[in-house]
Amino acid sequence: MNVRHAExxxxxxxxxxxxxxxxxxxxxxxxxxSCHNRIFESAxxxxxxxxxxxxxxxxxxxxxxxxxxxxxxxxxxxxxxxxTLEQKLHKKQEELTDLLRGKAENAQALVELNRRLxxxxxLLALRDQGLMEAGERExxxxxxxxxxxxxxxxxQASNDTLKDEHYALHLAFEALQDKLRKAQEENAVLVEKLMxxxxxxxxxxxxxxxxxxxxxxxxxxxxxxxxxxxxxSISPDRGxxxxxxxxxxxxxxSIGTCLPQRVVLRFDAHDGEVNAVRWSPVDRIVATGxxxxxxxxxxxxxxxxxxxxxxx
Amino acid sequence: xxxxxxxxxxxxxxxLPVCFSLAEEELQDLQTPDPFYLMVPRLTYFPxxxxxxxxxxxxxxxPEKQEAEMWLDYNGTPLKWQYPIxxxxxxxxxxxxxxxxxxxxRFDRFPEKELLKCPSRDVVESHxxxxxxxxxxxxxxxxxxxxxxxxxxxxxxxxLQNDKFDQFWSINKKLxxxxxxxxxKHIPYRCHKGDQFSLxxxxxxxxxxxxxxxxxxxxxxxxxxxxxxxxxxxxxxQGVEPSWDTPLxxxxxxxxxxxxxxxxxxxxx
Numbered sequence: 001m002n003v004r005h006a007e008x009x010x011x012x013x014x015x016x017x018x019x020x021x022x023x024x025x026x027x028x029x030x031x032x033x034s035c036h037n038r039i040f041e042s043a044x045x046x047x048x049x050x051x052x053x054x055x056x057x058x059x060x061x062x063x064x065x066x067x068x069x070x071x072x073x074x075x076x077x078x079x080x081x082x083x084t085l086e087q088k089l090h091k092k093q094e095e096l097t098d099l100l101r102g103k104a105e106n107a108q109a110l111v112e113l114n115r116r117l118x119x120x121x122x123l124l125a126l127r128d129q130g131l132m133e134a135g136e137r138e139x140x141x142x143x144x145x146x147x148x149x150x151x152x153x154x155x156q157a158s159n160d161t162l163k164d165e166h167y168a169l170h171l172a173f174e175a176l177q178d179k180l181r182k183a184q185e186e187n188a189v190l191v192e193k194l195m196x197x198x199x200x201x202x203x204x205x206x207x208x209x210x211x212x213x214x215x216x217x218x219x220x221x222x223x224x225x226x227x228x229x230x231x232x233s234i235s236p237d238r239g240x241x242x243x244x245x246x247x248x249x250x251x252x253x254s255i256g257t258c259l260p261q262r263v264v265l266r267f268d269a270h271d272g273e274v275n276a277v278r279w280s281p282v283d284r285i286v287a288t289g290x291x292x293x294x295x296x297x298x299x300x301x302x303x304x305x306x307x308x309x310x311x312x
Numbered sequence: 313x314x315x316x317x318x319x320x321x322x323x324x325x326x327x328l329p330v331c332f333s334l335a336e337e338e339l340q341d342l343q344t345p346d347p348f349y350l351m352v353p354r355l356t357y358f359p360x361x362x363x364x365x366x367x368x369x370x371x372x373x374x375p376e377k378q379e380a381e382m383w384l385d386y387n388g389t390p391l392k393w394q395y396p397i398x399x400x401x402x403x404x405x406x407x408x409x410x411x412x413x414x415x416x417x418r419f420d421r422f423p424e425k426e427l428l429k430c431p432s433r434d435v436v437e438s439h440x441x442x443x444x445x446x447x448x449x450x451x452x453x454x455x456x457x458x459x460x461x462x463x464x465x466x467x468x469x470x471x472l473q474n475d476k477f478d479q480f481w482s483i484n485k486k487l488x489x490x491x492x493x494x495x496x497k498h499i500p501y502r503c504h505k506g507d508q509f510s511l512x513x514x515x516x517x518x519x520x521x522x523x524x525x526x527x528x529x530x531x532x533x534x535x536x537x538x539x540x541x542x543x544x545x546x547x548x549x550q551g552v553e554p555s556w557d558t559p560l561x562x563x564x565x566x567x568x569x570x571x572x573x574x575x576x577x578x579x580x581x
Contacts, residue, residue, distance in 0.1 A: 010558040011319070014567075017552035018322040025411060025551065026351070029329035033349045033412075040346065 202295070212281060269296055319566045323550050324477045326354035328401055329412035332365045332384075334372055338420050345372040349412065353475055354398030354551065355570050357440075358384060358391060359430050360473055369417050377419040383427055385416050390426045394439055396569045402548040402577040403504045437469050440571055444468065447500035447572030448487060450516075451564075456487055472570045480570065487572055488565050495519035495526075495561040501574040503536055513537075519561035529563060530556030537578075548577040 270290025278287045286298040333347040348368045352361045366382045384391040391400055401413060422429075430436065448457035457465075464483045471480025490496050496519055503513035513536050521527055533547060533556075546553060549567045568574045 010555040011316075011562075014552055014554050014558065015319055015322065017554075018319065018326070018550070021551040022322060022326055025329065026325065026327040029412060030327070030351055033329055033351050036349045040349075 316566055323567060326551060327351045328354055331412045331414050332417050334369045335416050335418045338373055340372055340374055345369060352397050355396055357436050358393045358397060359436050373419045380419050381422060383418050383422055390423050392427060393430050394428060398550060399575040402551055406579050441465060443571035450498045450500040451496040453497055499560050499564045500572055503576040505578045526559040526561055529554055529558045532560055544581055546579040546581055
């Protein structure tokens with residue numbers, strides 16, 4: 001079939017026409033249009049480049065204009081001007097160096113001042129700290145003060161109550177003192193009475209004693225008288241009772257001359273001398289009287305002095 | 313079988329010089345933008361080649377219309393993007409037109425009634441694939457296209473989009489396979505009468521009248537337009553005028569567009 005087609009005139013015709021078509025529509029324009037496109041692209045590129053360049057140009061022109069404005073009066077007395085300008089420049093430079101020096105000094109001073117400022121700030125900080133501490137302390141003290149005040153008021157109150165109590169007690173004390181005085185007075189009266197009674201008693205007793213002693217003395221005197229009357233009958237050489245006579249004669253050669261040889265009992269009874277000692281005729285009591293103006297009764301069985309009274 | 317690589321190659325390499333220029337009423341600047349020249353393959357579609365054109369003209373268009381879709385017209389006729397560029401050219405200008413082809417670029421007043429919107433290349437792809445499937449149904453009924461893998465579909469589309477002859481035909485030859493004696497079931501073709509794109513003539517035509525007796529181009533034209541005289545008509549396919557005795561089967565195999573349709577442009581002399 002292909003072979004047949006390849007031979008057939010319509011195929012040749014079509015192929016020819018296609019070739020012609022492509023030659024006409026394609027090949028003849030291909031180059032042209034690609035060339036056009038290249039040119040088109042390069043034109044676009046150039047246009048943008050041109051735009052940039054024109055902007056640049058504009059800038060340069062502006063700069064040029066500025067330069068022109070600056071550089072217009074450079075002619076004629078240019079040399080003089082340049083010289084004066086140079087001199088001025090020189091001066092300015094000197095000024096500049098001076099200023100720079102000043103600036104350096106200032107900078108140093110600034111550094112110094114900064115240092116001092118720092119120190120001051122530190123000091124200030126310390127002070128602040130101290131101040132703060134003081135404030136705290138003050139606060140503390142204030143609190144303490146408040147406490148103390150409170151305590152003070154408490155104490156005041158208690159003090160008041162104590163004062164009141166004291167006052168009341170004082171009153172009571174006064175009353176009691178009065179009472180005491182009265183009691184003392186009473187006591188004094190009573191003592192006086194008692195003294196009187198005692199004195200009376202003593203007197204009575206003394207009287208009794210005197211009586212007793214007188215009676216005894218009287219009896220003794222009586223006995224002595226009796227004895228004196230009987231003197232003849234009784235003689236130591238009589239020998240009525242030989243044994244007895246001898247013994248009595250050995251022990252007591254004489255009744256009237258019997259003296260104590262030694263101390264049997266000894267005790268302190270009075271301050272000072274003891275003037276009188278006397279046995280109670282009825283009781284086992286010894287009475288002593290001394291220079292201290294006292295009479296003391298002694299219970300022999302108990303050894304202790306039992307009672308005393310003096311005339312003070 | 314489409315085995316005549318010489319013819320296929322020549323068909324594939326057909327290109328048209330086009331001069332795009334912005335419509336005068338849409339000019340915004342005083343300066344007219346330079347026209348944009350481009351060599352466009354006959355077999356491809358306008359949305360696949362006009363990205364540069366849009367970029368070139370959009371800065372000259374009205375600022376409010378720059379978001380709008382660009383559309384093209386020739387001599388006041390809006391160009392439908394869904395037809396291959398070669399078909400548009402053959403139908404609107406004929407074989408002996410003056411070159412380059414002057415096309416006007418417009419952004420304003422999109423003719424909604426005449427043109428389909430084309431927001432992206434995906435729309436073109438889906439249209440192209442649907443055309444291939446339609447043609448496949450006419451040719452085989454066995455649905456060769458639907459049996460193909462997605463990768464092969466993609467290769468067809470990429471071959472067309474990137475102008476790669478081998479990539480395209482390594483897949484497309486499967487679609488051109490047929491019984492040696494019977495040819496295709498029917499010939500997929502669209503016959504455009506003059507510039508009336510709205511109503512392409514389409515009727516079922518078998519490539520063989522009887523076994524071993526092939527139908528020719530002349531038979532087809534006579535079948536479609538029995539009243540018209542053959543001599544007063546000129547049929548242009550792929551920019552050429554085949555002789556009347558060319559077999560339809562061979563034409564369909566070799567002069568079809570990538571969408572597998574044979575596009576005939578009729579002009580009366």
